[in-house]
Amino acid sequence: MVIIPAYNEAEAIPQVLARLREAVPDYDVVVVDDGSGDDTAAAVARAPGVALIRLPYNLGIGAAVQTGYKYALRKGYDIAVQCDADGQHPVDELSRLIEHIEADKADLIIGSRYVVDTGYAPSMSRRVGKSILSRLIDGLIGGGITDTTSGFRACNRKVIATFARHYPDDYPEAESLVILHKSGLRAAEVSVTMQPRQGGRTSIRPPHAAYYMAKVALAIFVDLFRKFTRAPEDI
Protein backbone atom coordinates (compact mmCIF):
# COMPACT_ATOMS: atom_id res chain seq x y z
CA MET A 1 0.00 0.00 0.00
CA VAL A 2 1.03 3.60 -0.49
CA ILE A 3 1.27 5.96 2.49
CA ILE A 4 1.04 9.68 1.73
CA PRO A 5 1.49 12.18 4.54
CA ALA A 6 -0.22 15.45 3.60
CA TYR A 7 -0.22 18.82 5.29
CA ASN A 8 -2.01 21.58 3.38
CA GLU A 9 -1.57 19.88 0.02
CA ALA A 10 -5.06 20.38 -1.43
CA GLU A 11 -3.53 21.89 -4.56
CA ALA A 12 -1.08 19.14 -5.44
CA ILE A 13 -2.62 15.99 -4.04
CA PRO A 14 -5.38 15.26 -6.60
CA GLN A 15 -2.79 14.98 -9.34
CA VAL A 16 -0.52 12.81 -7.20
CA LEU A 17 -3.42 10.45 -6.47
CA ALA A 18 -4.39 10.31 -10.14
CA ARG A 19 -0.83 9.52 -11.18
CA LEU A 20 -0.58 6.83 -8.49
CA ARG A 21 -3.72 5.15 -9.77
CA GLU A 22 -2.11 4.92 -13.17
CA ALA A 23 1.35 3.91 -11.99
CA VAL A 24 0.44 1.30 -9.38
CA PRO A 25 -3.24 0.42 -9.85
CA ASP A 26 -3.00 -2.69 -7.63
CA TYR A 27 -1.85 -0.69 -4.66
CA ASP A 28 -4.22 0.73 -2.06
CA VAL A 29 -3.51 4.32 -1.07
CA VAL A 30 -3.90 5.89 2.35
CA VAL A 31 -3.50 9.63 2.87
CA VAL A 32 -2.71 10.82 6.37
CA ASP A 33 -4.01 14.36 6.65
CA ASP A 34 -1.85 15.92 9.33
CA GLY A 35 -4.37 18.46 10.60
CA SER A 36 -4.44 20.49 7.39
CA GLY A 37 -6.15 23.86 7.48
CA ASP A 38 -7.07 23.75 3.79
CA ASP A 39 -9.23 21.39 1.71
CA THR A 40 -6.75 18.51 1.66
CA ALA A 41 -9.25 16.09 3.20
CA ALA A 42 -11.99 17.09 0.75
CA ALA A 43 -9.58 16.71 -2.17
CA VAL A 44 -8.68 13.20 -0.98
CA ALA A 45 -12.32 12.28 -0.39
CA ARG A 46 -13.06 13.09 -4.05
CA ALA A 47 -10.47 10.54 -5.19
CA PRO A 48 -12.09 7.12 -5.54
CA GLY A 49 -10.82 4.26 -3.40
CA VAL A 50 -8.33 6.30 -1.41
CA ALA A 51 -8.39 5.76 2.37
CA LEU A 52 -8.18 8.91 4.46
CA ILE A 53 -6.91 9.20 8.01
CA ARG A 54 -7.42 12.63 9.53
CA LEU A 55 -5.27 13.58 12.47
CA PRO A 56 -7.31 16.00 14.60
CA TYR A 57 -4.42 18.48 14.80
CA ASN A 58 -0.96 18.88 13.29
CA LEU A 59 1.25 16.19 14.82
CA GLY A 60 4.25 16.71 12.55
CA ILE A 61 5.58 14.74 9.62
CA GLY A 62 7.06 11.87 11.62
CA ALA A 63 3.90 11.11 13.56
CA ALA A 64 1.80 11.44 10.40
CA VAL A 65 3.92 8.93 8.50
CA GLN A 66 3.94 6.60 11.48
CA THR A 67 0.14 6.68 11.54
CA GLY A 68 0.30 5.33 7.99
CA TYR A 69 2.64 2.52 9.04
CA LYS A 70 0.37 1.63 11.95
CA TYR A 71 -2.53 1.49 9.51
CA ALA A 72 -0.56 -0.73 7.13
CA LEU A 73 0.38 -3.04 9.98
CA ARG A 74 -3.18 -3.39 11.23
CA LYS A 75 -4.62 -3.95 7.78
CA GLY A 76 -2.09 -6.66 7.12
CA TYR A 77 -0.23 -5.15 4.17
CA ASP A 78 3.06 -6.83 3.25
CA ILE A 79 4.64 -3.90 1.44
CA ALA A 80 4.36 -0.21 2.27
CA VAL A 81 5.46 2.63 0.05
CA GLN A 82 5.95 6.15 1.32
CA CYS A 83 5.48 9.06 -1.01
CA ASP A 84 5.13 12.85 -0.63
CA ALA A 85 1.88 14.63 -1.43
CA ASP A 86 3.50 17.55 -3.24
CA GLY A 87 4.16 15.77 -6.52
CA GLN A 88 7.95 15.83 -6.29
CA HIS A 89 8.24 12.08 -6.18
CA PRO A 90 8.11 10.29 -9.53
CA VAL A 91 5.34 7.79 -8.81
CA ASP A 92 5.87 6.03 -12.13
CA GLU A 93 9.19 4.82 -10.71
CA LEU A 94 7.50 3.31 -7.68
CA SER A 95 7.22 -0.11 -9.28
CA ARG A 96 11.02 -0.17 -9.50
CA LEU A 97 11.28 0.34 -5.75
CA ILE A 98 8.63 -2.29 -5.14
CA GLU A 99 10.41 -4.82 -7.36
CA HIS A 100 13.49 -4.56 -5.16
CA ILE A 101 11.42 -5.27 -2.06
CA GLU A 102 9.61 -8.17 -3.71
CA ALA A 103 12.96 -9.63 -4.72
CA ASP A 104 14.04 -9.22 -1.06
CA LYS A 105 17.13 -7.25 -2.06
CA ALA A 106 16.67 -5.13 1.06
CA ASP A 107 14.09 -4.50 3.76
CA LEU A 108 13.82 -0.84 2.77
CA ILE A 109 14.53 0.73 -0.60
CA ILE A 110 15.09 4.46 -0.87
CA GLY A 111 14.33 6.36 -4.05
CA SER A 112 17.42 8.53 -4.02
CA ARG A 113 18.08 11.90 -5.63
CA TYR A 114 21.83 11.87 -5.54
CA VAL A 115 23.03 8.63 -7.06
CA VAL A 116 23.33 10.17 -10.50
CA ASP A 117 22.72 13.73 -11.64
CA THR A 118 18.96 13.89 -12.00
CA GLY A 119 18.58 17.63 -12.31
CA TYR A 120 17.17 18.10 -8.80
CA ALA A 121 18.38 21.39 -7.32
CA PRO A 122 17.33 22.08 -3.72
CA SER A 123 18.17 25.34 -1.98
CA MET A 124 21.62 25.97 -0.53
CA SER A 125 20.79 25.56 3.17
CA ARG A 126 18.80 22.39 2.57
CA ARG A 127 21.58 20.97 0.45
CA VAL A 128 24.24 21.65 3.08
CA GLY A 129 22.06 20.30 5.89
CA LYS A 130 21.13 17.18 4.02
CA SER A 131 24.67 16.53 2.97
CA ILE A 132 25.94 16.78 6.57
CA LEU A 133 23.15 14.53 7.76
CA SER A 134 23.68 12.02 4.99
CA ARG A 135 27.39 11.80 5.67
CA LEU A 136 26.82 11.43 9.39
CA ILE A 137 24.39 8.57 8.88
CA ASP A 138 26.37 6.87 6.18
CA GLY A 139 29.39 7.00 8.47
CA LEU A 140 27.37 5.44 11.27
CA ILE A 141 25.56 2.69 9.43
CA GLY A 142 27.63 2.23 6.27
CA GLY A 143 26.07 0.75 3.17
CA GLY A 144 26.77 3.68 0.89
CA ILE A 145 23.39 5.39 1.13
CA THR A 146 23.76 8.85 -0.37
CA ASP A 147 20.29 10.30 0.13
CA THR A 148 19.24 9.54 3.67
CA THR A 149 16.51 12.18 3.80
CA SER A 150 14.43 10.99 0.87
CA GLY A 151 10.80 10.36 1.78
CA PHE A 152 10.27 8.21 -1.30
CA ARG A 153 10.70 4.67 -0.06
CA ALA A 154 9.33 1.16 -0.14
CA CYS A 155 9.62 -1.40 2.63
CA ASN A 156 8.55 -4.86 3.72
CA ARG A 157 6.47 -5.96 6.70
CA LYS A 158 9.41 -6.21 9.10
CA VAL A 159 10.09 -2.53 8.55
CA ILE A 160 6.38 -1.68 8.83
CA ALA A 161 6.29 -3.40 12.21
CA THR A 162 9.42 -1.58 13.35
CA PHE A 163 8.19 1.84 12.22
CA ALA A 164 4.78 1.23 13.80
CA ARG A 165 6.59 1.16 17.12
CA HIS A 166 9.52 3.56 16.58
CA TYR A 167 9.40 6.55 14.28
CA PRO A 168 11.15 9.89 14.83
CA ASP A 169 9.49 13.32 14.72
CA ASP A 170 11.60 15.70 12.66
CA TYR A 171 13.59 14.82 9.56
CA PRO A 172 12.32 11.34 10.34
CA GLU A 173 13.68 9.61 7.26
CA ALA A 174 17.31 10.06 8.21
CA GLU A 175 16.94 8.90 11.79
CA SER A 176 14.67 6.04 10.80
CA LEU A 177 17.59 4.54 8.89
CA VAL A 178 19.59 4.41 12.11
CA ILE A 179 16.65 2.69 13.81
CA LEU A 180 16.50 0.09 11.03
CA HIS A 181 20.23 -0.45 11.23
CA LYS A 182 20.00 -0.99 14.98
CA SER A 183 17.14 -3.43 14.35
CA GLY A 184 19.29 -5.47 11.99
CA LEU A 185 17.28 -4.55 8.89
CA ARG A 186 18.85 -3.72 5.53
CA ALA A 187 18.40 -0.48 3.62
CA ALA A 188 19.48 0.17 0.03
CA GLU A 189 18.79 2.83 -2.58
CA VAL A 190 18.02 3.25 -6.24
CA SER A 191 18.16 6.54 -8.10
CA VAL A 192 15.05 8.35 -9.25
CA THR A 193 14.34 11.68 -10.94
CA MET A 194 12.63 14.20 -8.68
CA GLN A 195 10.04 16.65 -10.01
CA PRO A 196 9.53 20.27 -8.98
CA ARG A 197 6.73 20.85 -6.46
CA GLN A 198 3.22 20.91 -7.93
CA GLY A 199 1.90 23.32 -5.32
CA GLY A 200 1.93 24.11 -1.62
CA ARG A 201 5.08 24.96 0.25
CA THR A 202 7.93 23.00 1.77
CA SER A 203 7.46 22.18 5.44
CA ILE A 204 11.14 22.83 6.18
CA ARG A 205 12.03 26.50 6.47
CA PRO A 206 15.73 27.46 6.40
CA PRO A 207 15.92 29.30 9.78
CA HIS A 208 14.92 26.08 11.47
CA ALA A 209 17.51 24.01 9.66
CA ALA A 210 20.21 24.44 12.31
CA TYR A 211 17.78 23.61 15.11
CA TYR A 212 16.59 20.49 13.34
CA MET A 213 20.14 19.49 12.61
CA ALA A 214 21.07 19.68 16.29
CA LYS A 215 17.94 17.80 17.27
CA VAL A 216 18.44 15.05 14.72
CA ALA A 217 22.12 14.73 15.56
CA LEU A 218 21.21 14.29 19.24
CA ALA A 219 18.46 11.81 18.40
CA ILE A 220 20.77 9.76 16.20
CA PHE A 221 23.51 9.77 18.81
CA VAL A 222 21.09 8.55 21.48
CA ASP A 223 19.65 5.95 19.10
CA LEU A 224 23.05 4.30 18.93
CA PHE A 225 22.65 3.32 22.58
CA ARG A 226 18.99 2.29 22.40
CA LYS A 227 17.27 -1.00 21.75
CA PHE A 228 14.43 -1.14 19.27
CA THR A 229 11.64 -3.67 19.14
CA ARG A 230 9.04 -4.52 16.53
CA ALA A 231 5.32 -4.34 16.96
CA PRO A 232 3.75 -7.82 16.71
CA GLU A 233 3.45 -8.59 13.00
CA ASP A 234 0.52 -10.99 13.27
CA ILE A 235 -2.93 -9.54 13.48
Added chain:
Amino acid sequence: MAIYTSHRLALLVLSILLLLVVLELVRRGLLKERYALLWLATSAFGLLVGVFPMLIVKFAEWTRLQFVTVMFLAAFLFILALLLSFSIVISRLVERNRELTQEVALLANALEQPEGKGDE
Protein backbone atom coordinates in the same frame (compact mmCIF):
# COMPACT_ATOMS: atom_id res chain seq x y z
CA MET B 1 30.74 29.17 62.58
CA ALA B 2 27.29 29.23 64.14
CA ILE B 3 23.77 29.58 62.90
CA TYR B 4 21.25 32.09 64.19
CA THR B 5 18.18 30.70 65.90
CA SER B 6 15.99 33.07 63.92
CA HIS B 7 17.36 31.61 60.66
CA ARG B 8 16.67 28.11 61.91
CA LEU B 9 13.13 29.08 62.84
CA ALA B 10 12.52 30.71 59.44
CA LEU B 11 13.78 27.58 57.68
CA LEU B 12 11.60 25.34 59.86
CA VAL B 13 8.50 27.49 59.32
CA LEU B 14 9.03 27.59 55.53
CA SER B 15 9.63 23.86 55.36
CA ILE B 16 6.53 23.06 57.42
CA LEU B 17 4.51 25.47 55.30
CA LEU B 18 5.72 23.75 52.13
CA LEU B 19 4.95 20.37 53.65
CA LEU B 20 1.42 21.43 54.54
CA VAL B 21 0.75 23.02 51.16
CA VAL B 22 1.96 19.93 49.31
CA LEU B 23 -0.06 17.57 51.53
CA GLU B 24 -3.16 19.74 51.13
CA LEU B 25 -2.75 19.78 47.35
CA VAL B 26 -2.49 15.98 47.35
CA ARG B 27 -5.53 15.74 49.62
CA ARG B 28 -7.56 17.92 47.26
CA GLY B 29 -6.44 15.82 44.32
CA LEU B 30 -4.66 18.75 42.67
CA LEU B 31 -1.25 17.11 42.93
CA LYS B 32 -0.55 13.46 42.15
CA GLU B 33 1.33 11.53 44.81
CA ARG B 34 4.09 10.52 42.40
CA TYR B 35 4.79 14.16 41.56
CA ALA B 36 4.48 15.22 45.20
CA LEU B 37 7.37 13.03 46.33
CA LEU B 38 10.13 15.33 45.13
CA TRP B 39 8.41 18.31 46.76
CA LEU B 40 8.11 16.37 50.01
CA ALA B 41 11.80 15.52 49.79
CA THR B 42 12.56 19.24 49.40
CA SER B 43 10.52 20.03 52.47
CA ALA B 44 12.06 17.13 54.40
CA PHE B 45 15.51 18.46 53.60
CA GLY B 46 14.53 21.88 54.98
CA LEU B 47 13.19 20.29 58.16
CA LEU B 48 16.31 18.17 58.56
CA VAL B 49 18.59 21.21 58.28
CA GLY B 50 16.31 23.22 60.59
CA VAL B 51 16.47 20.53 63.27
CA PHE B 52 20.13 19.57 62.77
CA PRO B 53 21.87 22.69 61.42
CA MET B 54 25.23 21.17 62.27
CA LEU B 55 24.88 18.94 59.22
CA ILE B 56 25.16 21.97 56.96
CA VAL B 57 27.65 23.77 59.19
CA LYS B 58 29.98 20.77 59.05
CA PHE B 59 29.48 20.44 55.33
CA ALA B 60 30.19 24.16 54.86
CA GLU B 61 33.39 23.89 56.89
CA TRP B 62 34.46 20.84 54.99
CA THR B 63 33.86 22.44 51.57
CA ARG B 64 35.05 25.90 52.76
CA LEU B 65 31.82 27.49 51.65
CA GLN B 66 29.58 29.88 53.55
CA PHE B 67 26.54 28.40 55.26
CA VAL B 68 24.24 30.54 53.08
CA THR B 69 26.04 29.39 49.96
CA VAL B 70 25.49 25.77 50.90
CA MET B 71 21.80 26.42 51.47
CA PHE B 72 21.47 28.14 48.10
CA LEU B 73 23.37 25.32 46.47
CA ALA B 74 21.00 22.78 48.01
CA ALA B 75 17.97 24.80 46.95
CA PHE B 76 19.39 25.12 43.45
CA LEU B 77 19.90 21.37 43.19
CA PHE B 78 16.36 20.65 44.37
CA ILE B 79 14.96 23.11 41.84
CA LEU B 80 17.07 21.53 39.13
CA ALA B 81 15.77 18.08 40.07
CA LEU B 82 12.19 19.35 40.03
CA LEU B 83 12.62 20.97 36.61
CA LEU B 84 14.20 17.85 35.18
CA SER B 85 11.33 15.78 36.49
CA PHE B 86 8.92 18.19 34.82
CA SER B 87 10.71 17.77 31.50
CA ILE B 88 10.44 14.01 31.86
CA VAL B 89 6.75 14.21 32.67
CA ILE B 90 6.09 16.54 29.73
CA SER B 91 8.00 14.26 27.36
CA ARG B 92 5.95 11.29 28.47
CA LEU B 93 2.74 13.27 28.06
CA VAL B 94 3.76 14.33 24.53
CA GLU B 95 4.51 10.70 23.63
CA ARG B 96 1.19 9.44 24.99
CA ASN B 97 -0.65 12.33 23.38
CA ARG B 98 0.87 11.40 20.02
CA GLU B 99 -0.13 7.77 20.39
CA LEU B 100 -3.65 8.67 21.48
CA THR B 101 -4.05 11.09 18.59
CA GLN B 102 -2.89 8.47 16.10
CA GLU B 103 -5.23 5.94 17.68
CA VAL B 104 -8.20 8.31 17.47
CA ALA B 105 -7.47 8.99 13.80
CA LEU B 106 -7.10 5.28 13.01
CA LEU B 107 -10.33 4.45 14.86
CA ALA B 108 -12.21 7.23 13.07
CA ASN B 109 -10.98 5.78 9.78
CA ALA B 110 -12.04 2.26 10.81
CA LEU B 111 -15.53 3.55 11.70
CA GLU B 112 -15.96 5.28 8.36
CA GLN B 113 -14.76 2.41 6.20
CA PRO B 114 -15.11 -0.81 8.16
CA GLU B 115 -14.50 -3.14 5.21
CA GLY B 116 -11.34 -3.61 3.20
CA LYS B 117 -8.29 -5.68 3.98
CA GLY B 118 -5.69 -5.73 1.26
CA ASP B 119 -2.44 -7.53 0.82
CA GLU B 120 -0.16 -5.08 -0.95
